Amino acid sequence: MSVAIVKERFSGKIGEVILGATSEQGGTRTSTVTIGGDAALPFLHFEGKVNRPVIAMEVNDIPPTWNETLTKQYGDVFNSPGAWAKQCVDDFGADLIYLKLTGADPDGENRSPEDCARVVKEVLAAVGVPLIVVGCGDSTKDNEVIAAVAEAATGENLLIGVAEQETYKTYAAAAMVHKHTLIAQSPLDINICKQLNILINEMGLPLNKIVIDPLIAGLGFGIEYAYSIMERARLGALGNDKMLAMPMFCSVGYEANRTKESNSSADENPQWGDLDDRAVLWESLTASGLMQVGASIIMMRNPAAVKVVKKNIDELMSV
Amino acid sequence: MPPFQIKFMPENRIIEVDSGTSLLQAAAKAEIFIKSGCGSKGSCGACKVVVLSGEPLVTGTGNLTPEQISEGVRLACQTMIQGDMTVEVPLESRLKEHQVLMGDVQKGLLQESDHDLLEKFGHQPLATKLRISLSAPTLTENTSDWSRLSMEIRRVLKTGEKPVDIPLSVLKHLPEALRRANWDVSVTLTDIESGITVTHVESGNDNPPYGLAIDIGTTTVVVYLINLSTGEIIDQQGSYNKQAKFGDDVITRIVYAVENEQQLEEIRIAVVETINELIDKILARQSLNNTDFSSAVVAGNTTMTQLFLGVDPRYIRLEPYIPTMANVPSIPARDIGLHMLPDALVHCYPSVASYVGGDIVSGTLVTDLANGEDIILFIDIGTNGEIVLGNQDWLVSCACSAGPSFEGGGITFGMRAMPGAIERVVIDPDSLDVSLKVISKTLPVGICGSGLVDCLSKLLGAGIIDRVGNFQMGHPANSARLRATSDDKEFVLAWADQAGGGKDVVITENDVKNTIRAKGAIYAGIRTLLNMVSVEMEMISRIVIAGGFGNYLNVQDSIQIGLLPDLEEELYQFIGNSSIKGARLALLSQNAWREAKDLGQKMTYVELSVGPTFMDEYVSALFLPHTDFSLFPSCT
Numbered sequence: 001m002s003v004a005i006v007k008e009r010f011s012g013k014i015g016e017v018i019l020g021a022t023s024e025q026g027g028t029r030t031s032t033v034t035i036g037g038d039a040a041l042p043f044l045h046f047e048g049k050v051n052r053p054v055i056a057m058e059v060n061d062i063p064p065t066w067n068e069t070l071t072k073q074y075g076d077v078f079n080s081p082g083a084w085a086k087q088c089v090d091d092f093g094a095d096l097i098y099l100k101l102t103g104a105d106p107d108g109e110n111r112s113p114e115d116c117a118r119v120v121k122e123v124l125a126a127v128g129v130p131l132i133v134v135g136c137g138d139s140t141k142d143n144e145v146i147a148a149v150a151e152a153a154t155g156e157n158l159l160i161g162v163a164e165q166e167t168y169k170t171y172a173a174a175a176m177v178h179k180h181t182l183i184a185q186s187p188l189d190i191n192i193c194k195q196l197n198i199l200i201n202e203m204g205l206p207l208n209k210i211v212i213d214p215l216i217a218g219l220g221f222g223i224e225y226a227y228s229i230m231e232r233a234r235l236g237a238l239g240n241d242k243m244l245a246m247p248m249f250c251s252v253g254y255e256a257n258r259t260k261e262s263n264s265s266a267d268e269n270p271q272w273g274d275l276d277d278r279a280v281l282w283e284s285l286t287a288s289g290l291m292q293v294g295a296s297i298i299m300m301r302n303p304a305a306v307k308v309v310k311k312n313i314d315e316l317m318s319v
Numbered sequence: 320m321p322p323f324q325i326k327f328m329p330e331n332r333i334i335e336v337d338s339g340t341s342l343l344q345a346a347a348k349a350e351i352f353i354k355s356g357c358g359s360k361g362s363c364g365a366c367k368v369v370v371l372s373g374e375p376l377v378t379g380t381g382n383l384t385p386e387q388i389s390e391g392v393r394l395a396c397q398t399m400i401q402g403d404m405t406v407e408v409p410l411e412s413r414l415k416e417h418q419v420l421m422g423d424v425q426k427g428l429l430q431e432s433d434h435d436l437l438e439k440f441g442h443q444p445l446a447t448k449l450r451i452s453l454s455a456p457t458l459t460e461n462t463s464d465w466s467r468l469s470m471e472i473r474r475v476l477k478t479g480e481k482p483v484d485i486p487l488s489v490l491k492h493l494p495e496a497l498r499r500a501n502w503d504v505s506v507t508l509t510d511i512e513s514g515i516t517v518t519h520v521e522s523g524n525d526n527p528p529y530g531l532a533i534d535i536g537t538t539t540v541v542v543y544l545i546n547l548s549t550g551e552i553i554d555q556q557g558s559y560n561k562q563a564k565f566g567d568d569v570i571t572r573i574v575y576a577v578e579n580e581q582q583l584e585e586i587r588i589a590v591v592e593t594i595n596e597l598i599d600k601i602l603a604r605q606s607l608n609n610t611d612f613s614s615a616v617v618a619g620n621t622t623m624t625q626l627f628l629g630v631d632p633r634y635i636r637l638e639p640y641i642p643t644m645a646n647v648p649s650i651p652a653r654d655i656g657l658h659m660l661p662d663a664l665v666h667c668y669p670s671v672a673s674y675v676g677g678d679i680v681s682g683t684l685v686t687d688l689a690n691g692e693d694i695i696l697f698i699d700i701g702t703n704g705e706i707v708l709g710n711q712d713w714l715v716s717c718a719c720s721a722g723p724s725f726e727g728g729g730i731t732f733g734m735r736a737m738p739g740a741i742e743r744v745v746i747d748p749d750s751l752d753v754s755l756k757v758i759s760k761t762l763p764v765g766i767c768g769s770g771l772v773d774c775l776s777k778l779l780g781a782g783i784i785d786r787v788g789n790f791q792m793g794h795p796a797n798s799a800r801l802r803a804t805s806d807d808k809e810f811v812l813a814w815a816d817q818a819g820g821g822k823d824v825v826i827t828e829n830d831v832k833n834t835i836r837a838k839g840a841i842y843a844g845i846r847t848l849l850n851m852v853s854v855e856m857e858m859i860s861r862i863v864i865a866g867g868f869g870n871y872l873n874v875q876d877s878i879q880i881g882l883l884p885d886l887e888e889e890l891y892q893f894i895g896n897s898s899i900k901g902a903r904l905a906l907l908s909q910n911a912w913r914e915a916k917d918l919g920q921k922m923t924y925v926e927l928s929v930g931p932t933f934m935d936e937y938v939s940a941l942f943l944p945h946t947d948f949s950l951f952p953s954c955t
Contacts, residue, residue, distance in 0.1 A: 165787060191939040191946050198946070199785055243948075 007047050012240030013039040014051075014294075015208050017247050019096065019159050019181060020130025026155035026179065030128030033095055035211075035296040036247035041234065042294050045319045051247075052317050053291050055306055056132050056299045057094035058253050059084045061111070061119040062103040066301065067263050069279045073303045081119050082126030089127045092303040093310060096159075098132040098253075099123055104145045105136040113148035120149050124156060132159040132249075132297070134183070143170045150174035157181060159249075159297075162213055165196050172203045183249055185213035188225055190232050194243045201243070211297065212248045218255035218262075219286040226250075227293050234294040250290045253301030256283035276304075284308040291316070323400055327351050328371065328407040342368060342375070342395040342406060347564055353412050355564045357571065359396035366395040367412050373404030436687060437550055440908040444547040445666065446509050446518070446614035448528035449475060453502040464493050472506065472515070482514040486651075486662050489517055496520040507613045509664045511649065512913065518662040519610055528613045529553070531659070532902035533594060534678065535619030535627055536560060537569055537702065538726065538735075539867070540590065541899050542597040544605065547614070550907050554605055556597040561589040562626065567728070568702065569622040570636055576626060577633040587629040591656050598658045612659035615652065616902040616912070618668040620676035620703075628655070628667070640673040640926075645919055666905065666912065669919030672926075674718035679705045680919045681901025684911060685894065686863040689714060689918060693860035696845070698883075699897065700725055700768070700866035704841040707922065708848050708859075714918070715852055717925040719844035719933070724837040725768035725868040730830045732812075734765035736868065739819050741770040741812060743873070748781040751798035753812055764819035766812065766826065768868025771834055774812070774826055776876035779943050783810055786943045788831040838882040839940035845884060846940070847933045851925055856884050856950070865897035878953065881944030885951040 016037040021027025033054055040048030063078040064071070077084035081099065088094040099120065103111040120133055133149055135142030146160055147170060161183025163171035168184065175182040184200055186193035193212060201207055214233065216226035230248060237245035256262055261272065262279040272278055283305035287298045291313070300306050322335040325345050334349040343366055346353050357363035361379035370391045379397035380388055395412075451471050456462070462470075469483045485493070497504060503523035509516045532543040541557040565575040565586055576583045602609070617627065621642045625632045628650070634641045646669045653661035668677025679699055688695045689711050697707040704721040707714060727733035727740075734740050741763045743756035757763045766774060778784045783794060783801060790808035794801055800811040809825040818824045849856065862884070864872050872893040877883040883891070894900070905912040927933040939946040944954045 166789070189938060191935070191941075194939075194946050195787060195942045198942075198948075199787065202786070 005046060008040070008044075010039060010048070010238035010240075012238050012242070012245055013037065013048075014234075014237055014247060014296075015242075015245050017181060017208055017211060019132075019157060021155055021157040021179075025157070027157055028124060029130055029156070031130075032157075033130050038294070039238075041238070042292055043316045050317075051296070053296055053298055053313055054095035055093075055309065055313075056096040056098040056297050057088035057092060057303075057306065058098045058100060058299060058301050059088060059123065060100050060102045061116065062109060064102075066257065067279070069262075069276050070257065070302055082122045085123045086126045088303075089129055092306050094129065094306070096130050096132055096297070097123060097127055098134070098299045100134050100136070101145055101149075102136050104138070104141055106138055106141050108136070113144045116145045117148045117152035120153055120158075124153065130157065130159070132161070132183070132299075134161045139164075139167050143167070146171060147174050150178040150180055153180070154178040159183060159211060161185065161249075163196070163200065165192060165199070168196060168200055169203065172200045172205050175209060176203070176205050181209045181211060183211050183213045184246075185215055188215050188217075188229050190229055190236070190244070193229075193233060194236075194241070197243045197246065207242060207246065210246050212244075212246045213251070214248055216250045216252070216255055216286075216290060218252075218257075218259045219282055219289065220261065221255070221259055223286060223289055227289065230290065230293045230295070247296035248294055249297040249299065250287075250295040251299045252283060252287045252290065252295075253299050256286040256305075257301055280304040280308060284312070288312050324403045325349070325400060326405040328405060336400055338401050340400050342393070342398040342400065342404075343564065345400060346395060346406075346408060347561075351408055351413070352559070352561070352564065353395050353408060355396060355566065357396075357566065359565070359575075361394055361397040364394065365412065367392050367409065368395045368398070369393075369407040369409065370398070371405040371407055373402055373406075375399055375404060376401050436685070436904055436911070437907055439687075439690075440904070440911040440914065442550060442907055443510070443909045444528070444530065444614070444907050445511060445616070445905070445909060445912060446507065446528055446530060446547060446663065448526075448548075448613065449506045449508065450523050450525065451475065451504055451506055452523070453497070453504070455502050464497055465490065468493070468497070468504075468506070468517070468520075472508070472517070476515070478515060483517070484514055485517040488653075488662060489520065493520060496522075507660065507663075509614060509662075511664070511909065516662070516664075518613060518664075519660050521610075526611065529607065529611050530906045531598065531612055531615040532899055532906050533615055533617045534681075534896060534899035534902060535590060535594075535617060535623040536678070536867070536898070537572075537620065537623060538563065538567075540593045540597065541896065542594060542601065543899055543903055544601050545903055545906055547907065552903065554601045556600050558593060558597060560623075561593045562586055565589070567723075569620070572626065573622060573632045573636045577631065583626075583629060583631065586626055588656075590623070590627050595656075595658045602658070609658045610660045612652075613663050614906060615657065615659060615663065615665045616668070616906045617665060618677045618681035618898040618902045620678050621670040621673050622676070624667050624670060624677050635673040642670050642673045645669045645671065646916060668901070668905070669916055671716055671919055671922045672718075672924035674703060675705055675707075675716045675922070675924055677919075678898035679707060679716065680915055680922070681899075681905070682863075682865050682894075682897035683707050683714070683901075683918050683922070684915045685897045685901045685904060688863075689914075689921070694854060694858050696859050696862045696884075697897075698841065698845070698862070698864050698866075700841060700864065700868055702726060702728070704844055706841075706844050706848055708852065708854065709922075713852075714922040715848060715925055716922050717844055717848050717927050719840045719927055721837040721840040722833065724771065724830075724834050725866065727765065727767060729833050730766065730771065731809075731827050732765040732824050733771070733830070734767055736767040736769070739764035740767035741765065741824070742767055742773070742871070744770060744774045744777050744812065746777040746781045746783070749796060751781060751783065751794065751796040751800050753800070755813060762817060762819035763813045763824050765824065768866070769871060769873060771826075771830075771868075772838075772880060772882060773873055773876050775831060775834055775838075775943070776873075776879040778810065778826070778831065779879070784828075784831055784943075787941070788828065788835045788943070790828045790831075835880075835941055835943065838880055839937055842881055842883070842940045842945070843933055843936035844927060846936045847927055848925060850932060850936075856886065859884070859886065860890065861892065862886065862890050863892045863894055863897075865894050867896060878951065879944060881940060881942070881951060881954075885944075885953050
């Protein structure tokens with residue numbers, strides 16, 4: 001007896017967003033990355049087009065305070081953002097670089113916006129992949145930093161962030177004037193997510209220049225909330241809600257590596273087993289879980305986990 | 320210990336009170352009403368007074384500054400009397416006389432529909448008056464006084480099986496009343512389903528019977544004097560509910576009332592006194608007597624009704640929020656202490672649930688909601704937004720906490736709809752110049768609910784705020800009206816030299832966000848209720864809005880800010896104070912009163928706090944007009 005496969009047909013699809021710009025497009029990237037464009041739920045290839053998720057590896061402008069389980073996998077690169085980025089691309093296969101300008105923090109090194117812009121230029125020069133650039137997290141400082149970075153990298157089509165409901169205007173203006181794409185972050189709330197997209201779009205930034213950051217949580221720390229918010233956003237988008245139909249960015253590396261499970265040694269918690277393996281599993285499971293609900297850009301830190309997730313993506317995409 | 324003398328300035332009024340009385344209580348005794356928002360907890364700072372002489376016991380200074388304290392400023396609720404004192408009560412601490420929305424008696428849509436409804440239900444008031452001439456008894460015609468009177472009443476009224484009764488209090492004076500009048504008497508009767516009761520016998524006259532329609536609001540109380548023969552509204556009077564001194568909202572008052580029996584009685588007396596003062600004003604103006612008032616219908620929210628009757632309101636506030644009763648037995652005025660005929664019955668509108676009360680049942684009756692197949696939406700916009708949806712076959716209701724914004728609370732220059740309140744705003748989007756319409760055409764001193772709706776819509780239209788209510792400081796007009804203060808951003812509606820209070824009248828970003836929350840709660844309530852009964856917006860054939868937020872409702876602006884559903888303007892009707900109108904209707908028609916009690920039974924109450932739907936709807940409504948633009952096609 002033949003079985004008829006039931007296929008769900010959606011009226012909407014996720015908008016396509018291109019990151020980076022080649023020299024013909026006004027930038028200096030050797031290649032661009034296209035995300036979104038999905039017309040079905042994740043990896044249900046038989047129902048419609050499914051786009052490949054990409055991995056962005058994190059680079060900072062100053063040496064990181066990461067656990068040794070991460071740092072020992074890298075070479076002597078932490079004092080040179082360019083070299084760090086290059087290793088991520090060449091050795092670990094990162095599709096993009098996620099550059100966080102931690103050094104700008106007024107409570108830390110308090111680097112000037114010009115210094116930050118210089119670091120961005122350095123990383124742009126070191127690698128050919130597109131860049132994601134975010135500030136230090138201090139909203140007043142980040143306003144200046146992002147404006148300087150956006151201007152210095154005019155035409156590169158960076159993915160800049162993070163714009164929130166209270167701060168979106170500077171970011172949206174910088175993205176519009178200097179031709180970049182924007183991360184719009186909402187606190188695990190589909191309504192605020194949509195409201196922010198509307199606000200940014202009403203300022204004049206086209207919808208295909210916006211990427212959603214739904215704000216996720218690591219495995220064991222509320223990932224199910226993130227999952228259900230992302231699922232609702234994705235179903236809304238496929239149901240033709242244009243204001244939710246953007247690809248999603250997930251800061252997996254940050255969330256997974258701030259859990260106790262990714263940091264506590266086997267001496268402290270023998271029942272949990274070896275930390276190196278555990279940290280890899282924690283980050284890659286957080287990533288693959290969120291991939292199943294539509295994460296398009298997965299930000300990661302652990303090179304070994306990147307390898308696992310890339311393999312997982314390959315398998316899920318080989319149909 | 321002897322009582323102490325407290326002198327209040329500037330009235331120069333002296334009263335005597337016992338040791339340990341608070342200045343707040345003493346002032347109330349002196350009939351000087353001081354604002355109190357927190358129920359005498361010493362936290363709101365509304366009851367500031369200046370102690371000019373005397374050494375009171377100060378139990379708390381709340382948020383007073385050291386300078387204020389050194390100047391003798393004290394909180395009246397935290398200042399206990401232990402000797403003679405002289406106290407000044409400054410103007411800003413006093414409850415002001417103000418205009419209360421008493422319904423548009425002369426004009427407007429409702430006058431027409433009132434009339435229609437009375438025709439529909441039939442004019443047969445809850446109390447009547449009969450002129451009766453009896454033949455005097457003789458040795459052979461020797462039936463008793465009461466039999467003589469009751470037989471005549473039965474004959475005239477064709478009462479059939481309906482019992483005719485007389486309470487002992489009236490019976491006691493019957494023999495004299497009949498003989499003094501030489502057997503030509505006017506008899507006042509209560510006429511309700513269960514029977515007819517004689518409530519007064521007097522010398523024959525042709526004065527009409529009068530009744531009182533009473534709306535007990537949390538903030539304001541309104542009384543209508545009705546000629547029961549003609550249905551005409553003879554007079555009306557409104558004022559603040561004196562319970563306000565125990566707290567602004569129902570929760571604070573419940574907390575006060577459940578402390579002990581004495582406080583429950585105190586809070587009951589406060590509202591009875593409020594009503595009695597209104598009645599007395601009407602009495603004096605119309606040259607009538609207490610005994611001319613033969614019936615009253617009271618409509619109030621559930622808490623107000625229970626406090627009016629002195630019924631313990633404790634469980635209204637506690638989960639699962641259960642009121643004591645839905646239907647209230649009719650009670651003789653003497654038991655309540657109203658200045659009426661002692662045996663006149665006072666009828667209270669039934670409640671549906673703790674937060675959908677008699678005022679809403681009353682409004683539902685007036686909107687004629689349960690009459691026909693058309694689905695009607697009734698919204699009473701106040702501190703609580705109460706919503707009723709349905710038709711002749713079904714009725715659902717809910718209450719959502721909107722906050723007091725539309726009544727002027729929680730808004731920097733918020734005020735109720737009274738002279739000096741801005742009720743319309745126009746902003747030129749290029750220059751940001753403002754033109755205002757102010758109630759009574761005086762200089763503006765504040766902004767009322769309808770002005771606030773207008774203002775939000777115009778601020779958005781002019782690009783001064785974005786869709787979440789953030790002020791846009793870089794507005795191209797570069798107007799001095801748009802400015803940042805140390806802790807907020809604000810827009811100047813009227814400059815000090817053109818304002819009644821001598822200060823710039825402004826609307827702040829915080830005010831805007833409060834209003835967005837208020838409108839969001841009401842719209843979310845509407846959506847949740849529709850969702851629960853699977854009714855689409857488009858299926859609604861009429862929307863009736865009630866509330867005390869202004870003299871009119873600007874439907875277009877209400878839609879622009881997402882307060883009301885985006886439906887054609889013709890479907891909307893604004894009826895002001897619907898609660899008092901329903902009280903009048905019930906007073907005039909036994910059928911209407913029966914229908915009102917039916918409505919109370921029929922209405923299903925939906926608790927919005929159960930399940931995530933309301934919260935989700937609420938967050939998506941915190942946007943101008945709404946996160947889902949498809950719900951507001953006319954706003955793009």
